[in-house]
Amino acid sequence: MENKHYDINYLQNSRRLLINLKEHSYKFFRSINNGTIIDLGCGAGNDVIELAKITGKDLKIIGVDHDPVMLQKAKEDSKEINNVDFILSEACPLPFEDGTISGLRTERLIQHLKNPEKVIAEINRILKKDQPLVIIETDWNSLSFYTEFVETQKNVNTYLTNVKVNNGFAAEKLINYLQLSNFRDIKFEIHPFVVNTLKEANEYFWIEKMIQEAVEKGYIKEQEYHAFYKALQKADDENHFACSINLVLASCIK
Incomplete structure (x- = not known):
């Protein structure tokens, strides 16, 4: 776990900050009435559960993740929901x-991939033609603090991004x-997030x-x-702490 930028607690904390963006991302799948939707890199499964709540019962929502500990938590939390499943x-x-897949959502996964x-x-x-893909990703290079120590911040950002x-x-x-894989109708949104206490910055961004x-290092x-x-x-003590970062949402269809 030491090599990861997340654990279950981190994901739960950041969920509180990102809830509006998450709910916005679910809307791209509301018109899908049957088939299977994948949440790739689903972590502890919260988004799978929420997607199941807003979509029809003829839809199967499958969470995919490589972490068995995360998936065990997901299975425990979703045991009363019939139209969800989780795959390691x-x-x-x-x-x-x-x-074969009617839609796919992935959040903060691409940043962890080497390929x-x-x-x-x-x-x-795996996507069917004309079906949606939605990606949420963190722009780590946009992380900003508002202090005089600009060079230190640049070096911290370099460590994070590189x-x-x-x-x-x-x-x-x-x-x-997305263009390399010939996705169409690409839309790109930037969502800035600001926290105003050091405690929140440590909870949400470590x-x-x-x-x-x-x-x-x-x-x-x-x-x-x-x-x-x-x-x-x-x-923070003087009540003018600020830390900001951008998340982006890319949507498209196959």
């Missing part, structure tokens, strides 16, 4: 036949990935943990870390 699988290859183009092509393979996250510029490359790791010096974090604490 990597993102490529996917255990579905060509052109995102292959996964997007695999998604294209080292911590496998594909830290995934959000900026999404349109190109800020202190990420800065400490940047020190350990040599991206910032120990004294830079202390000065930077002291400035964040001071801003």
Whole structure:
């Protein structure tokens, strides 16, 4: 787990921040009346459960994830829901036949992939023609703090985008990935999120943990870390703390 930028608690905390964006992403699937919708990289299954609530009972909602601990939690939480299922699988290859899936949603997955183009092509393979794909992704390069320590922040962002996250510029490359796999009617939305306490920044973005790791990896010096974090604490104490990041939503059809 130490190599991941998430665990179950992290996903649950960030869900509270992203709930409106998540609900917005579900709307792309409301017109689908039958077949199967996939939530790829479903984690603990919350989005699978929510999708099942707003779609018809003739639809099957399947969550796919490579983490058995996450899927066990998902199965426990959804045991009373008949039209959901969970499959343990990597993102490529996917255990579905060509052109059999009625819609696919994936959130904050592409950033973790070393070969995102292959996964997007695999998604294209399993989707039926004219059916939707919706991707939510974090733009880690947009992470901003409002202190005088601009260079320290740049180095923290460099650590996040180049080292911590496998594909830290995934959000900026999404349109190109989709075009390479010949998806159509691509729409792109930018959703900014702002938190105003250091506590929230640590809950939602693991800020202190990420800065400490940047020190350990040599991206910032120990004294830079202390000065930077002291400035964040001071801003928090004086009620003018701000931290912002963009998430993007890309929608398209096969």
